[in-house]
Amino acid sequence: MDEEKNSPPAGGAGRPMFQGNWKCSECDKEITELPFQPNEGQELSCKECYAKKRNTQRSSRPMVQGNWTCSDCGKAITELPFQPSEGQSLSCRDCYLAKKNS
Ligand SMILES: [Zn+2]
Ligand SMILES: [Zn+2]
Numbered sequence: 001m002d003e004e005k006n007s008p009p010a011g012g013a014g015r016p017m018f019q020g021n022w023k024c025s026e027c028d029k030e031i032t033e034l035p036f037q038p039n040e041g042q043e044l045s046c047k048e049c050y051a052k053k054r055n056t057q058r059s060s061r062p063m064v065q066g067n068w069t070c071s072d073c074g075k076a077i078t079e080l081p082f083q084p085s086e087g088q089s090l091s092c093r094d095c096y097l098a099k100k101n102s
Contacts (some may be wrong), residue, residue, distance in 0.1 A: 018033060018037050020032065020082045021033070022035065022038065022044050024044060024046035026045055027046060030046075047075060061081050063079040064082065064083050066079070068080070070090060072091050072099075074094040075092045075094070077090055077092050089098055
């Protein structure tokens with residue numbers, strides 16, 4: 001019901017933690033507290049895996065998974081940093097960067 005309202009941790013004190021009994025979807029480790037209330041069936045990551053993922057992505061922006069085609073070169077696009085609207089022309093990362101730099 002609630003929209004995702006788990007804002008990125010600001011590192012401040014007094015952040016409410018939710019106690020529970022979950023499992024990390026990556027390493028199966030037990031998770032006993034989370035900074036947000038997870039939805040049922042939501043994939044959860046323990047602190048270590050979360051940090052690892054954050055490091056590899058280098059940004060905390062969520063990626064939208066899907067199956068699109070680049071309107072410039074016809075390459076398949078499988079993830080985007082935003083949810084595209086229907087009929088929107090999309091560019092793969094290469095074309096996007098090429099356009100940006102031109
Ligand atoms: Zn883990
Ligand atoms: Zn392209």
